[in-house]
Amino acid sequence: MEMIADDYDTRAILRPLVFRLHENVPAIVREVLLERGWTEFDKKEQDDADWNLYWRNSPFRMTDHHSIKPWQRLNHYPEAVRITRKDYLARHLKRMKGAYGSALYEFSPVAFIMPNDYVKFITEYSKERQSVGRRPSYWICKPVDLSRGRGILIFQDIKDLVYDCAVIVQKYISNPLLISGYKLDLRLYVCVTSFCPLTIYTYEEGLVRFATEKFDLSSLDNVYAHLTNTSINKYGASYKKYKEGIGRGCKWTFSKFRSYLRIFGVDDVLLWQKINNIVILTLLAVTPLPVASNCFELFGFDILIDDKFKPWLLEVNYNPALCLDCSIDDTVKRKLLHDIVELLNYKQIDAFRQNQVAGIKVEGRRMPWSTAGESATQETPGLLTCRKVAKCASAPSVQPALQAARGSVCKVATPSKKISRAHPRKTLTSQLRERMNMPKIPSQGKAEAKNKQLSGAGRSPHKSAQLSHWFPTPDFYNYEFTTRPYFLSDKDQRPIPRVGDFVLIFPFNEAALQASRDGTDVKSIIKEINKLVSKQLISKKQNTKKRVGYLTSV
Numbered sequence: 001m002e003m004i005a006d007d008y009d010t011r012a013i014l015r016p017l018v019f020r021l022h023e024n025v026p027a028i029v030r031e032v033l034l035e036r037g038w039t040e041f042d043k044k045e046q047d048d049a050d051w052n053l054y055w056r057n058s059p060f061r062m063t064d065h066h067s068i069k070p071w072q073r074l075n076h077y078p079e080a081v082r083i084t085r086k087d088y089l090a091r092h093l094k095r096m097k098g099a100y101g102s103a104l105y106e107f108s109p110v111a112f113i114m115p116n117d118y119v120k121f122i123t124e125y126s127k128e129r130q131s132v133g134r135r136p137s138y139w140i141c142k143p144v145d146l147s148r149g150r151g152i153l154i155f156q157d158i159k160d161l162v163y164d165c166a167v168i169v170q171k172y173i174s175n176p177l178l179i180s181g182y183k184l185d186l187r188l189y190v191c192v193t194s195f196c197p198l199t200i201y202t203y204e205e206g207l208v209r210f211a212t213e214k215f216d217l218s219s220l221d222n223v224y225a226h227l228t229n230t231s232i233n234k235y236g237a238s239y240k241k242y243k244e245g246i247g248r249g250c251k252w253t254f255s256k257f258r259s260y261l262r263i264f265g266v267d268d269v270l271l272w273q274k275i276n277n278i279v280i281l282t283l284l285a286v287t288p289l290p291v292a293s294n295c296f297e298l299f300g301f302d303i304l305i306d307d308k309f310k311p312w313l314l315e316v317n318y319n320p321a322l323c324l325d326c327s328i329d330d331t332v333k334r335k336l337l338h339d340i341v342e343l344l345n346y347k348q349i350d351a352f353r354q355n356q357v358a359g360i361k362v363e364g365r366r367m368p369w370s371t372a373g374e375s376a377t378q379e380t381p382g383l384l385t386c387r388k389v390a391k392c393a394s395a396p397s398v399q400p401a402l403q404a405a406r407g408s409v410c411k412v413a414t415p416s417k418k419i420s421r422a423h424p425r426k427t428l429t430s431q432l433r434e435r436m437n438m439p440k441i442p443s444q445g446k447a448e449a450k451n452k453q454l455s456g457a458g459r460s461p462h463k464s465a466q467l468s469h470w471f472p473t474p475d476f477y478n479y480e481f482t483t484r485p486y487f488l489s490d491k492d493q494r495p496i497p498r499v500g501d502f503v504l505i506f507p508f509n510e511a512a513l514q515a516s517r518d519g520t521d522v523k524s525i526i527k528e529i530n531k532l533v534s535k536q537l538i539s540k541k542q543n544t545k546k547r548v549g550y551l552t553s554v
C-alpha cells in the first residue's frame with residue numbers, strides 16, 4: 001500500500017481547480033478564477049463531475065444538488081429566490097412581524113402586494129388622508145420581479161398609481177440620509193454558506209450608490225434624484241461631472257462612507273450592528289429551505305439609511321450585479337470574488353476530483369471529514385475516490401498541488417493534455433497580490449491569521465460584541481451531512497469566524513448555534529436576537545454617556 005502511495009507521490013500530479021460557468025455569467029468571475037490559477041471546464045475533454053465550482057445566474061435543478069460531490073460547490077441554494085422576489089419578501093416579513101412583533105421586524109417599509117392587497121392599500125391610504133394634521137405619505141410602486149429600477153413609480157396621490165403587472169406598493173422613505181443633497185443606499189454583500197444550519201457572512205466592504213441629482217420631493221418623476229440604481233444613474237447628465245461632496249460617478253466604497261460618518265461623529269458600529277440584525281432577521285424569515293450541502297448563495301441586500309440613521313431594507317437581490325462600471329466596482333467586486341473563493345475553503349484533495357487516482361488502493365483510513373467510527377468502505381464512490389486522494393494529499397509532496405491550483409506554484413509532471421492546458425498562471429496571481437497588497441502567504445494561513453485578529457482589538461464595525469465571545473463546540477455540524485461542511489475550519493471544525501472581508505454574523509453565540517442545529521428553532525433565535533439588541537442599546541447608551549462626559553470635561 002505504501003509503495004502505491006509513494007509511486008503516486010513521485011508522479012506528483014498537479015491538478016488545478018476547475019470552474020464551470022453557465023451562459024451570461026459576468027466576465028469578472030472567469031477573470032478572478034483564472035487569476036487564481038483555476039482552469040475552465042471543457043465538456044469535450046472532461047468528465048461530467050470533473051469540476052470544483054459551478055457558477056450560474058439561474059437556480060440549479062434539484063438533481064444537480066443531489067448529485068453533488070465532496071469537491072464541488074454550487075453558487076445557488078435551492079429556493080433562495082424566496083426572498084429575492086419583492087412580493088415573496090414582503091409576505092415573509094409580514095408573517096414574521098405578525099409572529100414576533102413589529103419591534104424587531106419594523107425595518108422594512110410597509111408594503112402592499114397588488115392587486116391582492118388593493119383594498120387594504122386603499123384603506124390605509126384613506127385613513128392617512130383623513131387624519132387631521134398628518135402629512136400624507138409618499139409611495140413607491142415596483143414590479144415584483146424586475147430589477148435595476150425598471151418600471152418604478154413614485155407617487156403621493158392615488159390617481160397617479162398605474163400598473164399593468166404584479167407590483168408592490170411600498171411606503172417611500174421620504175427622509176433619506178443625504179450627502180451634499182444626494183440620496184444614497186448601500187449594496188451589502190451577504191453570503192449564506194448554509195441555510196441548515198444557518199450560517200451567514202456579511203462582507204465588510206461594499207458599495208454606496210448615489211443618485212446623481214439632488215433629492216427633491218417636488219419632482220417625484222426624476223429618476224436621477226430618487227433612484228440610486230447605477231444602471232439608471234450612469235445615463236444621467238451629471239454622472240460624469242464632478243459633484244460637490246460626492247465626486248464623479250455615483251459610487252463610494254463602504255470604507256469611504258465609514259470615514260465620512262466618523263468625521264461627523266456618527267456611531268457607525270451601531271449602524272452596522274443594526275444592519276447585521278436586519279440580515280439575520282430577513283434570512284430567518286425564509287427558513288427552512290431544503291437541506292443542501294456544498295452550495296452557497298451570494299445575496300445583495302439593498303439598505304437605505306434615513307436621516308435618523310435608521311437602516312431600512314429595500315430588497316434582496318439574487319445574483320447581485322458583478323459588472324464593472326467604474327474602478328470602485330473593480331476594487332470591491334474583484335476582492336469580493338477572491339474572498340468568496342477563499343470562503344469556499346477548497347482543500348488539496350479537491351483538486352484531484354473524480355477518478356483521478358483510480359487504481360490507488362487505500363483501505364481502513366479515515367477521511368479528514370469522516371466522523372468517528374466511519375470506516376473506509378461505508379462511503380459513496382465519490383467519497384471513496386477522495387479518500388484515496390486524501391491519503392496521498394496528506395503526504396508533504398502533494399502539498400504543492402493546491403498551491404498550484406491556487407496559482408502560486410508551477411510544478412507540473414504529468415504530460416496529459418488536460419493538465420498541461422491547465423498550467424497555473426503564476427504571474428497573474430502574484431501581480432494580483434501586489435495590486436491588492438495581499439501578503440504572500442498560503443490562503444489557509446491567511447484566513448487563520450485573520451481569524452486570530454478577530455479575538456484581538458477590533459478594526460471593523462462588524463467586530464461587535466456578538467462576534468467576540470462565542471465558539472461553537474465541534475461536532476455540532478456533523479450530524480446531518482455526509483461530508484463535513486466546507487465552511488468549517490480544519491483546525492477546530494468550527495465555522496470560520498472571518499475569511500478575507502467576510503465576517504460570520506450568524507450564529508452569533510452558542511445559544512443561536514444550538515437553536516439552528518436541528519432545523520431552525522426560529523423562536524429561540526429571535527429570543528437571542530432580542531437579548532442582543534438590548535445589549536446593543538445598553539452599550540449605545542453607555543457610549544453616549546461617555547461621550548457626553550468627555551465633551552463636558554473638555
Ligand code: ADP
Pocket residue numbers: 109140142146147148149150152170171172173174185226227228229302304314315
Ligand atoms: P430594483 O430591484 O428595481 O432595483 P429596488 O427596490 O432596489 O428595485 O428600488 C430601486 C431604488 O429605488 C432603490 O435603490 C432606492 O434608491 C429606491 N427605493 C426603492 N424602494 C424605496 C423606498 N421604499 N423608499 C425610498 N427609496 C426606495
